[in-house]
Amino acid sequence: MAMWGGRFQEATLSEFRSFNDSLSFDYLLAQQDIQASRAWAQQLAQAAIISADEAAQLDAALADLAVAIEADPKLPLQTSEEDIHSWVEAQLTVKLGAVAKKLHTGRSRNDLVATDLRLWSKLNAQGVRQSLLAAIAALLNFADNAGTAVMPGFTHLQRAQPVLVAHWALAYVEMFKRDLSRLDDALARLDVCPLGCGALAGTGVAVDRVQLAQRLGFASAALNSLDAVSDRDYVVELSAAASICMTHLSRLSEDVIFFCSGEAGFFKLGDAISSGSSLMPQKKNPDVFELLRGKTGRVLGHLVAILHVLKGLPLAYNKDMQEDKQGFFDLMATWQQSLLILATVLPHLTVNEAQCRQAAELGYSNATDLADYLVSKGMPFRDAHEVVGELVVHAAKQQLALEALPLHELQQFSSLIAEDVYPALQLEAGLQKRAALGGTAPQQVLAALQQAKQWFEQQV
Known part of the structure; x- marks a missing residue:
């Protein structure tokens, strides 16, 4: 049942109707449309547009x-209505007859759909919020379990x-925060109600x-x-x-993915979250x-x-x-599902501490520590940087x-180097030095x- 048929004398072209109708996806707004309609019926009764008995019906x-x-939830799809608004009205008409036809007094599908979509967004954004907290919790547990395990950090891979x-x-906890x-x-910004704004100029009914x-x-x-019925900033913001x-x-x-590769071997995937190859048994x-x-x-494409x-x-x-809806519905569902999947799989990811430590000790990752050592002896950092580069x-x-070189060889590059250089080149010494706020020192x-x-704990 179209909500606008009186103006038209000819039947709608079937190809246009299939192109125009939105019930196939906006049926997801059914509960929000019902919620908005119940509130609107109450306002119509307060404005004496309908009786208290009609409002109760x-x-x-x-x-x-x-x-x-x-x-x-897919009940609306069993009909051929144009959209979720017309489906709700049609269902009410079957049950209540003429009383149902009074419900749309003073409102438009423009302010109704804007209200429905905001209500849906609030509900689903709260669901995403809980999933995001679950992902953060999983990361915190992963960090807790990792303890003081060391791995190489990377720049430029x-x-x-x-x-x-x-x-x-x-x-990543900081990113998710x-x-x-x-x-x-x-x-906070989407928490604004458009209902009662009509098609664009406001409602003619004296509603509160x-x-x-x-x-x-x-x-x-x-x-x-005008803004209320046409604003979709909240869709953009959430996207x-x-x-x-x-x-x-x-x-x-x-x-x-890289840390689990054979080339790195830092992390190990549990069998419960791994897939195999149809051809290569070892994969x-x-x-x-x-x-x-x-x-x-x-998700980026939907934005x-x-x-x-x-x-x-x-x-x-x-x-x-x-x-505004199909992509947005998919985006919100994908976002929430992805966060929940991360929260689910992280406990099945383990750290190969021995491999991580070995990799951290290789590649002259303590070169900066040697430069810092020379700086502590009075050498300007730029000079220390050059000396250590030559030593590498x-x-x-x-x-x-570097720590395997005998002292006399180290001293060929700088007379400032003494026996105390070897403790300074140890992995733990380098970590302990990064003790400023935000650093990787264990403490x-x-x-x-x-x-x-x-x-x-303050978020949950």
Whole structure:
């Protein structure tokens, strides 16, 4: 049943209808449409547009419809209605007759769909929030279990300086904390109710829009009807927050994929989260992390799509805005699923401490520590940097570590080097020196882990 048929004398072209109709995806808004309709019926009764008895009939019928949707979310798809709004009205009409036709008084599908989508966004963003906290909890547990295990840190994918494995995990905790703050900011800004703004100019019914917003659980009512029906900033904001968060997930996945490779061997994938090869029996593939990396592109694509939909639209509502839903629904579902998957698989990831330590000790990762040692003896850092660079070349030609060179050879490059250089070149000594705030010294990492745990407890 179309909600606009009176103006038209000819039947709608079937090809146009299939192109135009949105029930195939906006059925997901059924519960929100029912919720908004129950609140609107109450306002119509307060404005004496319908009687108290009619309002009670509408409320009861809508409540029954909500129960039916709860039991079968795809119930609307069994009909050929244009959209979820017309489906709800058609169901009410079957049950209540003429009373159902009064429900749409003073409202438009423009303010109704804007309200439905905001309610849906609030609900699903809270679901994402819980999933993000679950991912953070998994990372904190991973860092806890890693203890003081050491691994090589990388820049340019080249071994750089040793870091604690926990320090690596906590880096992603920091990223996800920022993602959580972006999500909370977006939730605060979307918490505005458009219902009662009509098609674009406001409603002609004397409703209390502040009371209406409160009943629907919004923090406030929209202040401008033109903006209210055409605003999709919250879709963009949540899509952007999802894109940034998924980018963090992708970077973490790329790290894990490399760390689990035969070339690195730092981490080990549990059998429960690994896949095999149909041809090569020896393979153990990190498919779950590759999928996380791949799904990031899908989410980023949805962000670009909604920005393109909105970029040239005049005020107020335009049918282009129907394209705000399919990608957004998929984006939110993918975002939440990806976070839950990360939280699920991280406990099945273990650290090969011996391999990590061996890799951290190789590659002259203590070269900076030697330069710092020379600085402590009074040499300017630039000179120390050059001296150590020459020493690395010398050691590499002999295929020896810096600490394996005899003292007399070290002293050929600087007379400042003494016997006390060898303790300074040990792995633990280098780690302990990185004790400034944010560094990888064990005591700093332990403190950071405790602070992160305290922060987490305040979020749940």
